[in-house]
Amino acid sequence: MSVRILEVREVTKPIASPIANAYIDFSKMTLSLVAVVTDAVRDGRRVVGYGFNSNGRYGQGALMRERFLPRIAEADAASLLNAEGDNLDPERIWATMFRNEKPGGHGERSVAMGTIDMAVWDAVAKIEGKPLFRLLAERHGVAADPRVFVYAAGGYYYPGKGLEGLTDEMRSYLDRGYTVVKMKIGGATLAEDCARIEAVLRMLPPGCRLAVDANGRFDLPTAIAYAKALMPYHLFWYEEAGDPLDYALQAALAEHYANPMATGENLFSMQDARNLIRHGGMRPDRDWLQFDCALSYGLVEYLRTLAMLRDSGWSPTRCIPHGGHQMSLNIAAGLGLGGNESYPDLFQPYGGFPDGVRVEAGHITMPELPGIGFEGKSDLIRVMRELAD
Known part of the structure; x- marks a missing residue:
């Protein structure tokens, strides 16, 4: 059975704290939270993959909305799937997001793509019904x-x-x-x-x-x-x-x-x-x-x-x-x-x-x-x- 990405949602969330390291304080720190919503159903619930970026680099919603999420939405659905067509293909989705991006100068786009990529892998492992660590080992x-x-x-x-x-x-x-x-x-x-x-x-x-x-x-x-x-x-x-x-x-x-x-x-x-x-x-x-x-x-x-x-x-x-x-x-x-x-x-x-x-x-x-x-x-x-x- 074919799988489709129905929608990718993102939101900026605060993770502020009154702490500091040698370089920055965290009083205004944020992150991006992403949900990759699919049409797959497992155990009676729609499969949604989730991801977020690590502390220290702030939320990346603008980059996602302007570049990476539109590329996923505009892609042919089959081009985002594995060869069997029964699961998402993280490498194909990654290549779709990176389309028309010049090499070098990685900046914040690596954070935006990394956050979406995490949600994709979460969805992939859930669709297979396995912990991600076991899927990777296999x-x-x-x-x-x-x-x-x-x-x-x-x-x-x-x-x-x-x-x-x-x-x-x-x-x-x-x-x-x-x-x-x-x-x-x-x-x-x-x-x-x-x-x-x-x-x-x-x-x-x-x-x-x-x-x-x-x-x-x-x-x-x-x-x-x-x-x-x-x-x-x-x-x-x-x-x-x-x-x-x-x-x-x-x-x-x-x-x-x-x-x-x-x-x-x-x-x-x-x-x-x-x-x-x-x-x-x-x-x-x-x-x-x-x-x-x-x-x-x-x-x-x-x-x-x-x-x-x-x-x-x-x-x-x-x-x-x-x-x-x-x-x-x-x-x-x-x-x-x-x-x-x-x-x-x-x-x-x-x-x-x-x-x-x-x-x-x-x-x-x-x-x-x-x-x-x-x-x-x-x-x-x-x-x-x-x-x-």
């Missing part, structure tokens, strides 16, 4: 692993938040089962940040680790100064010290910091990721890559990035995506990534896990829910169905 001939490493991201700068507030926050993550926690640096002086780091390290129990994130704030001298100060702490990683497109800075920093580094969340195409691998001095035996499909043209493009990494001698286990969303959790479980970011208390209801999923020893176990699993998170699916229904 299509790529690998074994799915429902157990996924997750770390807790937080430690933002907040008005009036001192060392006690920071350590209380990190302790709350440990109490919830996380073994790796992350905090922000670069929004204070080096001495102040070292005091914050040391306060967290003192309260971490054996076997638990701390990562730090500068959100691209530093020039090279500052990045090196921090590197020298951070070396004795033996951190889980030192993340995004400089501008994400300054590959020379990243390569130079590697000469001064022997411990693990992480970057990539603000690279939005396979080509940008390839330039990082070629020119950024990243080391496949210890460093981490944080490309986020929701910001970088979606899973269709992320698969190209994974292929490039394999060809460049990198294992997918070195990828721990940014964003804290269930789409990346499915990719991690289905394609063998190293894990996923998590925001236990922020950007709700879009972050987190389906109801009942708990973190145990730094890992979660994926539930067997069709699609990405949004229907298992009651506060999130309520917002999503408001758009679809």
Whole structure:
């Protein structure tokens, strides 16, 4: 039986919070929520695929309405389907959206397309009646692993938040089962940040680790100064010290910091990721890559990035995506990534896990829910169905 896209709906939603990292505050942060409405019916309900973009890049409704959604609506319906005609084809839909777009200069369009792409994959897996992670594993001939490493991201700068507030926050993550926690640096002086780091390290129990994130704030001298100060702490990683497109800075920093580094969340195409691998001095035996499909043209493009990494001698286990969303959790479980970011208390209801999923020893176990699993998170699916229904 043929499947059709009846409509694609989008809306801008607030995810504002009075927090800040070294570069931006989140007081006016938004995201785009998308619903791909199909004519397929499963378990007595119309199949709708949902998607949203990760925090940090704002909603992309204007781009969707002006370019990408009209291209889907104007396309011949059969051109958006797989060869059998019984499901949507994410690659064909991606190619339709990208029609008449010049290469390079990816900008915000990668976020708009990545959001729609997420909703398409959610619909595809629901139509097949399978969790997305199992569908991906089957299509790529690998074994799915429902157990996924997750770390807790937080430690933002907040008005009036001192060392006690920071350590209380990190302790709350440990109490919830996380073994790796992350905090922000670069929004204070080096001495102040070292005091914050040391306060967290003192309260971490054996076997638990701390990562730090500068959100691209530093020039090279500052990045090196921090590197020298951070070396004795033996951190889980030192993340995004400089501008994400300054590959020379990243390569130079590697000469001064022997411990693990992480970057990539603000690279939005396979080509940008390839330039990082070629020119950024990243080391496949210890460093981490944080490309986020929701910001970088979606899973269709992320698969190209994974292929490039394999060809460049990198294992997918070195990828721990940014964003804290269930789409990346499915990719991690289905394609063998190293894990996923998590925001236990922020950007709700879009972050987190389906109801009942708990973190145990730094890992979660994926539930067997069709699609990405949004229907298992009651506060999130309520917002999503408001758009679809």
